Amino acid sequence: KSILPLPKQIEKNSYLFFTTKAGVIKRTAVTKYENIKSNGLMAIKLQGNDSLVWVNQTSGSDHILLVSKEGKSIRFRETDVRPTDRDTQGVRGILLKNDDYVISMESFGAEEPVSKDKRVKMFRDLLIVTENGMGKRTPLPEYPVQNRSGQGLKVCETTDKTGKLSGALLVDQDSEVLLITTSQGQAIKLPIKNIPRLGRATQGVILMRFAKAGDSVAAVTSVSDSEEE
Numbered sequence: 001k002s003i004l005p006l007p008k009q010i011e012k013n014s015y016l017f018f019t020t021k022a023g024v025i026k027r028t029a030v031t032k033y034e035n036i037k038s039n040g041l042m043a044i045k046l047q048g049n050d051s052l053v054w055v056n057q058t059s060g061s062d063h064i065l066l067v068s069k070e071g072k073s074i075r076f077r078e079t080d081v082r083p084t085d086r087d088t089q090g091v092r093g094i095l096l097k098n099d100d101y102v103i104s105m106e107s108f109g110a111e112e113p114v115s116k117d118k119r120v121k122m123f124r125d126l127l128i129v130t131e132n133g134m135g136k137r138t139p140l141p142e143y144p145v146q147n148r149s150g151q152g153l154k155v156c157e158t159t160d161k162t163g164k165l166s167g168a169l170l171v172d173q174d175s176e177v178l179l180i181t182t183s184q185g186q187a188i189k190l191p192i193k194n195i196p197r198l199g200r201a202t203q204g205v206i207l208m209r210f211a212k213a214g215d216s217v218a219a220v221t222s223v224s225d226s227e228e229e
Helices: none
Strands: 015-020 024-029 052-058 063-068 072-077 102-108 124-130 134-139 165-172 177-182 187-191 217-223
Touching: 015 063, 015 102, 052 102, 063 124, 063 165, 102 165, 124 177, 124 217, 165 217
Parallel strands: none
Antiparallel strands: 015 024, 015 052, 063 072, 063 102, 124 134, 124 165, 177 187, 177 217
């Protein structure tokens, strides 16, 4: 359910894009959520044990990128998803096998950014980190646009050495520091610029070594220098 009033900065002609753990997606106009009562409104119907994990504001012409625990990804146009009312189930975004599930959803403009200042190098990379502390950056153009509901493409080569994926996030020239946290409480900060850019189907490099046996990466996020202070 949705229970909070919409923030003032949300544009009236924008959408809310929903993604569940099982890869179900849905797009609904922001205006459908203008008059929310104190007991909330139904935002999406869920099936079985599925759960809603991500809700992003989109422009109506954005691209969507989903990444799964097993290292699969799919990029598609948000216009591939027909807008529906609040009280609906949604459609399939990515075809998942066995016990796989979505660990990340990103929305972004379709056009690659271009800097007016030649001294500023602009980029958009997908940064991934595996359970065993390996990771890399891969330029977004290596993830071609596909039709939604397919199996997608590999974001990395997962093996016993790498483990499955623990996190995936979009980073750009304004992203400064990567924060990695493990299930046993260890944490490390890395300059994002020092993380190598590698091809989509590669394993990556070691970003973190664990102090305790059996530990694994639990969460990753990017922060700026100002947020660290």
